[in-house]
Amino acid sequence: MPIKIPDQLPAAAVLGEENIFVMSESRAVTQNIRPLRVLILNLMPKKIETEIQLLRMLSNTPLQVDVDLLRIDDRDSRNTPRAHLENFYNDFEQVRSNNYDGMIITGAPLGLVEFEDVVYWQRIGEIIRWSHEHVTSTLFLCWAVQAALKVLYGMDKQTHGEKLSGVYRHQRLVDHEPLLRGFDDEFVAPHSRYAAFDGDLIRAHTDLQIFAESEEAGVYLAATRDGRQVFVTGHPEYDALTLDQEYRRDLDAGLAPSVPVNYYPDDNPANPPRATWRSHGHLLFSNWLNYYVYQLTSYRLEDIGKVFTYDHKN
Incomplete structure (x- = not known):
């Protein structure tokens, strides 16, 4: 089954060329099923590039997924046309009353x-807390985990001290x-961050289950016991x-950056890199989408949030 996105979103053309099944809004109105509704809060500077990457990942499922895009504020972007x-983007006030x-x-x-010092720190906190009442399962990536x-x-x-x-x-x-179904016992994934995610600290200060870890990169994958976060x-x-x-x-x-480790063939930036993490991503x-969203979510969108209890520390 496809993902459903606006007809003119640039990602539609890119994913179509990759033979990925993308359903336009105009076609989707004829479908008599209950699709999943997914909201993407895109904090990355190059929003179109990130849209394509995430929509490509969401397309690899038999489920139909309706996607809404959310921005954190209405400031101009240096990397994305106004x-x-x-x-294509909603402000938070436009989706505040929705469930996903x-x-x-x-x-x-x-x-x-x-x-x-993050200009939208108060708003991101508001959205994270809002998600626990309005979203069945929220997936945080990289800085959003912090x-x-x-x-x-x-x-x-x-x-x-140095960028990972x-x-x-x-x-x-x-x-x-x-969440790890089909994963090898060992697998690779890319990182690009200054953040440190120490397993001992996370175990000491949270009730999270840690599912995958790296000696060099620390915790990679964790979740709450109810699958909500x-x-x-x-x-990935x-x-x-x-x-x-x-x-x-x-x-x-x-900035004199270090060469990304285990990325270029022979660790030589002159050699074109190849993705070695795509299958696990x-x-x-x-x-x-299947086990933490589709299997847990309410059939009636208006019931999302009613069956969950907020039990994290604030």
Whole structure:
């Protein structure tokens, strides 16, 4: 089954060329089924690129998924045309009264910024708390994990002295977790962050179940016991060239970045990189949609949130 997105969204053409089944809004109105509703809060600067990456991941499922896009505020973007934001994105006030089966909150380039200095910190906290009443399962990516740990558990951010960038090997820690169904015992995933996610600290300060971890990158995948919040500290949605683009951007900015580890063949940036994490990335998103969203959500959207109890520390 397809994902349903606006007819003119740029991602529609890109995914169509990749032979990914995308249903236009005009066609979807003839479907007599109850699709999943997923809200994406896109905090990344290059919003169109991130849209394509996430929609590609959401398409790998037999479920029909209706996607709404959300922006954190109405400030101008240096990387995304205003017309695109006005045509395809909602402000929070436009969706505040809605319920959603699933929500994704992306990362953001804020790894070295203190929470209280983030211009939209109060709003992101409001949205995270709102999601617990209006969303069946929320998936946090990279910086959004830091934000959620602070909002939900009061955990202060931890940072590395140097940016963690590259493709790291992880070990699955549980055998029969649906979120990891189909995963190898060891798998790789890309990271691009200053944030540190120490397993001992997370175990000491939260009730999260940790499903996958890396000796170099720390905790990769964790979730609440009710499946309402899923934490992914890396970027399984990244394209093959995303880390390369970030590396060369930092080079051009004079930041002297380290070469992303385990990414370029022979660790040589002159060699074109290849994605080695794509299969596990697709599995993660399809498992989340199936087991943590579709299997748990209420058939009636208006009932979402009524059967859950808010039990995290604020």
